[in-house]
Amino acid sequence: MNGITSGFGTWNPIAWTLLFIGILIVAFFVRSFGRKDYKRNTGQTKAFLSGNEEPDAPAGLHVSGDNLYWGMVHGLSAYYKRVRKWHSGDLSDYVAWFIGGLALIFVIIVWVG
Amino acid sequence: MALPKSFKRALWVFHVATGSCNGCDIEIVAALTPRYDVERFGIMLTGTPRHADVLLVTGTVTKPMLPRLKRIYDQTPDPKAVVVVGGCGSSSGVFYESYNVAGPIDEVIPVDIYVPGCPPRPEAIIDGVVKAVTKLETLERSGVKSR
Secondary structure, X not given: OOOEEEOOEEEXXXXXXXXXXXXXXXHHHHHOOOOOOOOOOOHHHOOOEOOEOOOOOOHHHOOOHHHHXXXXXXXXXXXXXXXXXXXXXXXXXXXXXXXXXHHHHHHHHHHHO | OOOOHHHOOOXXXXXXXXXXXXXXXXXXXXXXXXXXXXXHHOEEEOOOHHHOXXXXXXXXXXXXXXXXXXXXXXXXXOOOEEEEEOHHHHHOHHHOOOOOEEEOHHHOXXXXXXXXXXXXXXXXXXXXXXXXXHHHHHHHHOOXXXX
């Protein structure tokens, strides 16, 4: 099995695939020891919240992926308020911004030399 | 000395206090201390009914705890055994017909073993749990998965 070896390590897709298959086999082996007599769609498969009923999650309770960088957005909220107004969702606008940016860079390069 | 057949399996117990004065709960904790040390037999408290074989219920059932006790019972996998610890859980005790009491535990969920006392000694609680093991083994031998 030939792989790619560099100063950062070795990459061999076949070896990694075999490793993942091995891990899956071990995981399914361990899982096979689990109890199989749970009754589906009853309380036995519901989350235990100290005996309390599981509440329906309101929209504000849902933790979405963008919560990961909430701090950054909050810290730069003054910047984001302006930038979000330009975020129209129209591809033509974005291409215009791209071309405008390129033109600006071109002008700076020519101007500075 | 060989262990009795009742101790061949590790028994996980979930403790529910439905309105007790904590007297029975302290005696349950005493059963875990080095003097009694039930964990040497594999009997241990678990943090969720989803993993439990036995429900150890203390106290008479207060009205706020009524739906919670039912829910916890439903969340315990079959086969399961319910052990009531103390006089309040068995008969409502001094809280009999109190305005905020839904009743003794067997009026809410099926009970297998009663351990009376106010509070019962740890030896009595351990005896109740061992009887629960026997009950579970009987249920498993008969192939009963639910009641």
